[in-house]
Amino acid sequence: MNAFTARELRTAVIGAAALAAAALIPLADDGYYLSLAVNIALYAVLCTAWTLFSGPTHYISLATAAFFGIGTYTVGLGIDTLPFPLLLAIAAIAGGLIAGLVGVATLRLSGVYFVIFTLGLAELVRQIVTWLQTNFTNAVGLYVFTDFTEAHIFWMLLGLAALVYVTGWLINRSRLGFAMRIIGNDETVARHAGIDVARSKVILFMISGAFIGITGAVLAPRFAYVEPPSAFNPLISFQVVIMALLGGTSRLWAPLLGVIPFTILFDQVSAHFPNHTSLMIGIAFMAVVYVLPRGVTGLVEDLVRTRGSGRPATVAERAQP
Amino acid sequence: MDILVTGTVLGGTYALIALGLTLQYGVARIMNLANGENLVLACFTTFWLFSTYAVSPLLGIAIIAPAAFALNWLIYRFAMRPLVERAKNRGQLEVDSILATFGLMFIFQGVMLLAFGGGYYTYNFLNTPVEILGANYGLNRLVTLAAAAIIALALWLFLYFTRYGTAIRAVAVDPVAAGLVAIDVPRASAFAFALGGAVTAAAGSMLSTFYTFNASMGVIFTMKALIIVIMGGVGDVRGAVLAALLLGIAETAVATLVDPGLTLAATYALFIIVLLFRPQGIFGRSPA
Numbered sequence: 219m220n221a222f223t224a225r226e227l228r229t230a231v232i233g234a235a236a237l238a239a240a241a242l243i244p245l246a247d248d249g250y251y252l253s254l255a256v257n258i259a260l261y262a263v264l265c266t267a268w269t270l271f272s273g274p275t276h277y278i279s280l281a282t283a284a285f286f287g288i289g290t291y292t293v294g295l296g297i298d299t300l301p302f303p304l305l306l307a308i309a310a311i312a313g314g315l316i317a318g319l320v321g322v323a324t325l326r327l328s329g330v331y332f333v334i335f336t337l338g339l340a341e342l343v344r345q346i347v348t349w350l351q352t353n354f355t356n357a358v359g360l361y362v363f364t365d366f367t368e369a370h371i372f373w374m375l376l377g378l379a380a381l382v383y384v385t386g387w388l389i390n391r392s393r394l395g396f397a398m399r400i401i402g403n404d405e406t407v408a409r410h411a412g413i414d415v416a417r418s419k420v421i422l423f424m425i426s427g428a429f430i431g432i433t434g435a436v437l438a439p440r441f442a443y444v445e446p447p448s449a450f451n452p453l454i455s456f457q458v459v460i461m462a463l464l465g466g467t468s469r470l471w472a473p474l475l476g477v478i479p480f481t482i483l484f485d486q487v488s489a490h491f492p493n494h495t496s497l498m499i500g501i502a503f504m505a506v507v508y509v510l511p512r513g514v515t516g517l518v519e520d521l522v523r524t525r526g527s528g529r530p531a532t533v534a535e536r537a538q539p
Numbered sequence: 540m541d542i543l544v545t546g547t548v549l550g551g552t553y554a555l556i557a558l559g560l561t562l563q564y565g566v567a568r569i570m571n572l573a574n575g576e577n578l579v580l581a582c583f584t585t586f587w588l589f590s591t592y593a594v595s596p597l598l599g600i601a602i603i604a605p606a607a608f609a610l611n612w613l614i615y616r617f618a619m620r621p622l623v624e625r626a627k628n629r630g631q632l633e634v635d636s637i638l639a640t641f642g643l644m645f646i647f648q649g650v651m652l653l654a655f656g657g658g659y660y661t662y663n664f665l666n667t668p669v670e671i672l673g674a675n676y677g678l679n680r681l682v683t684l685a686a687a688a689i690i691a692l693a694l695w696l697f698l699y700f701t702r703y704g705t706a707i708r709a710v711a712v713d714p715v716a717a718g719l720v721a722i723d724v725p726r727a728s729a730f731a732f733a734l735g736g737a738v739t740a741a742a743g744s745m746l747s748t749f750y751t752f753n754a755s756m757g758v759i760f761t762m763k764a765l766i767i768v769i770m771g772g773v774g775d776v777r778g779a780v781l782a783a784l785l786l787g788i789a790e791t792a793v794a795t796l797v798d799p800g801l802t803l804a805a806t807y808a809l810f811i812i813v814l815l816f817r818p819q820g821i822f823g824r825s826p827a
Contacts, residue, residue: 329634333637338806493649496652497646504646507639
């Protein structure tokens with residue numbers, strides 16, 4: 219159980235090499251390309267953390283912006299009094315706790331309740347934070363002044379990405395990961411096999427929420443000025459969903475294949491046609507549903523399978539539009 | 540008293556949106572998250588008809604509701620029907636329809652942003668005060684409430700006292716069994732989806748007479764309508780109306796007594812209570 223297989227070892231080496239290569243980016247450029255790389259790293263972490271939960275359960279979580287904002291706010295509130303690493307830990311706990319509360323309220327029921335609940339969650343937290351701030355403190359915005367440069371943020375995100383991948387891999391090997399695979403295939407079977415379905419889902423959602431909370435905290439120094447509308451931007455939730463599904467959710471690294479092209483494309487569109495971003499996101503959603511139901515990874519798998527075995531795709535496979 | 544009247548007017552509008560959604564989700568089995576955009580589109584169309592052609596919003600409904608019916612029928616026929624056909628089970632259809640209607644939501648939003656920009660719109664229509672029990676209310680709000688009541692009543696009469704209405708309710712209960720008793724399920728589903736869109740659009744036309752609207756506010760309405768649908772029980776007309784009025788009054792109470800910025804907290808508080816104690820809705824039967 220504890221020994222690495224040759225394949226796992228190979229994946230680990232390739233992954234570490236890729237991370238090390240990525241870590242050199244800030245040395246080559248500290249302008250536009252670094253900022254683009256930060257965005258890619260940011261969404262890579264967010265999408266992978268999202269997939270940890272939504273991949274096996276098929277629940278579409280739109281709570282990303284809420285966890286992210288909570289992380290950002292933790293840093294905004296505590297940057298003058300507490301050390302940064304402690305703030306990251308608090309952000310993780312806060313994100314995990316909120317995820318736990320949401321999970322306990324909705325994950326016993328069907329997926330629709332969960333989607334609806336998370337749809338407005340960022341807006342709800344934003345309203346509460348704004349209300350608390352206007353009534354109990356004297357300013358709505360918070361300044362975050364640190365010595366961190368864009369390169370530091372990038373390296374922290376890379377470290378976080380490594381942590382998310384290792385966690386995802388450990389979950390897959392654990393009893394929880396095994397339980398999740400059974401739940402994903404057939405929930406009734408899982409329940410009869412003695413798995414506490416709701417509990418497993420809540421734990422997984424908390425792990426995912428904690429990582430998204432940390433990501434928000436890491437990004438706080440980049441914003442410099444934190445206020446509710448920018449910290450709890452609901453668009454983040456949708457972008458994470460679309461990128462993760464575009465890449466695919468069947469494997470840990472699959473979202474990356476959606477993150478890289480989408481982030482670059484989104485960057486170009488918002489730079490040249492700022493009024494067309496909603497339209498672009500809409501079209502991307504449609505593309506995922508009608509053209510790429512299993513993401514880029516699914517498409518590649520189909521191609522490899524048909525070519526590898528030398529047989530044409532079966533009717534069932536072709537029927538997938 | 541003030542809270543009750545204002546809350547009832549707001550709840551009346553919510554009721555229509557939620558009725559539209561409950562038809563689409565309860566009968567056609569499509570969780571339409573673009574329904575709020577449908578509402579906003581109707582707001583803009585009413586505004587446009589009123590300001591360029593001086594068409595009264597009340598008359599505007601007669602144009603907008605059939606147009607929305609046609610638009611939603613097309614959406615169902617060409618975007619949703621393929622999903623229904625390829626889905627292996629209810630869960631997959633739910634995920635697919637949620638994602639596809641998210642796409643529609645952003646596309647509608649994007650088109651409206653390009654056409655009208657991101658600004659806030661409002662216009663004056665029947666903005667004369669009417670005195671009820673010592674307090675003043677805008678005539679446009681009262682007209683809205685009356686129109687909402689008429690539309691809801693007509694919908695209820697249609698669903699419970701006509702032959703086709705009964706067929707639609709049969710599809711809501713069980714699409715397979717409905718097919719066995721010679722109901723054209725695809726046609727009834729498309730009809731219910733389109734009718735839901737028309738009812739929501741009518742709500743949008745009325746809402747625009749007293750509410751300041753902009754191109755990106757649809758999501759919040761969709762969310763509130765979804766919460767109402769769940770509170771009332773999916774596919775339940777009486778439950779949706781009652782839940783909408785409850786929500787309208789609760790929101791107005793929080794906005795007046797605590798803080799106008801906390802209306803969503805009121806919505807969520809109600810939602811959580813329902814989720815914890817009656818997930819099948821106010822009038823829903825508990826699952827066997």
